[in-house]
Amino acid sequence: MQVPERSDSIDRVIVDAILAGRITAGTRLGEQSLATLFSVSRTMAREALIRLEARGIVQVSPRRGWFVIKPSFEEAQEAFQARQAIEMGILMAVQRLGPEVVDKLRAHIVRERAAIASDDLEARSFLLGDFHVCLVEAFGNRVLADILRDLTARTVLISALYQSVHDATASCDEHEAITDALASGDLKRAADLMVSHIGNVEAGLTRAKDDDPLTNLRQALKLSPRRE
Amino acid sequence: MQVPERSDSIDRVIVDAILAGRITAGTRLGEQSLATLFSVSRTMAREALIRLEARGIVQVSPRRGWFVIKPSFEEAQEAFQARQAIEMGILMAVQRLGPEVVDKLRAHIVRERAAIASDDLEARSFLLGDFHVCLVEAFGNRVLADILRDLTARTVLISALYQSVHDATASCDEHEAITDALASGDLKRAADLMVSHIGNVEAGLTRAKDDDPLTNLRQALKLSPRRE
DNA sequence: CGGATCAGACTTCCATACAAGACTGGCACG
């Protein structure tokens, strides 16, 4: 990464880091920091940030800085709703799924389980989100794949923010159930399973952190209350 | 427009122009031209173009210029597929639609018919696409609304490129049928109608223009052939 | 006449410089 990179590779690296959970909601992304990190000028870093802003992944606070989005609870729900609608729509629209797709998904699930077993948190975060990207890529529609990739990034951020309690193993099991339905050609069931799967993850969110930016501090203080 | 505008209003103006069919696929959008047109520096124009590129609406040919995308026939099909999947997904996911939404859609259809009757091509192009944006906005999900707006822009470009023969009146009738289904609470039927509606528009595409950039010229020459 | 070559005009690309707002920490004052 010390070698100068193409400007649009900055985007990719950042999104990958988000998908892997290495950077989370609210992280500051300074123009100068990125520029020196990628050995490019501030202009290039800024352009990458502008692109990411258009994709709804970062936002700028004027003259204060660029930050990874920190969706409100309502926005979080909208993102999950969007994924539910789109992924269900895809599964309903697809006529037939080749067996090689099922094989690919099964291979993916194997990797998920491996990551879970070995406590590789980064791979786990990445793979659990990537399952959905894989699925839509298998559908062969680049437009939808791009949309879903960004939406997945948002969802990963949200899950970290609102501490989704949906267990990784449960997610993986649900992925497997979806794959089974696809393998048996029962697309309707696959769509239903997908909706409930995403719904499950969404249901695991807790709005605790949202209402008040002091929550972290508040909880910390509650643990050792001095006075008042 | 001679007064300096905010940089992000450039995006909006361009997208609106696309939606209205005033600028079509392949149109050149020079940095300097936009800058002088909007009374801003090249930097601002360039940033707007970068955003539009991230949204899949323009693309840059290195050191040659910025152009409104000119999707291939395959990409065109993908865009329509994406809209089918997403809009169907939305209609399947929505539980209930308030009567005010139906009213709004009916009012929209009235405007569509007015534009068609008065031969206002710009309004017609805009309104026919905007129906779908309206519908998803009524769903109340900003994420989906943004996605669909950009997708609609792409679709408008495509329709102009591949000369969709789907008649405006027919589109409007189909919009009305969808609205009727929504009014009667039959969301399943609305979803089916939506899929076939978008399918109809897609089916009206002809791949003529794609294979050969000379098609325009060729047709023109065919009308008044001098020699050869 | 046909074709290669080359100058120049025009475009984006990218770095840099400076402007201007936002925050921080210290200092002075009540």
Next chain:
DNA sequence: CGTGCCAGTCTTGTATGGAAGTCTGATCCG
């Protein structure tokens, strides 16, 4: 001790200049 002020620093915002690639059209040569 508490509070307000203010300079210094850090951030993004915006313009501009020159580098470098691309196309066009004229010119020259065979």
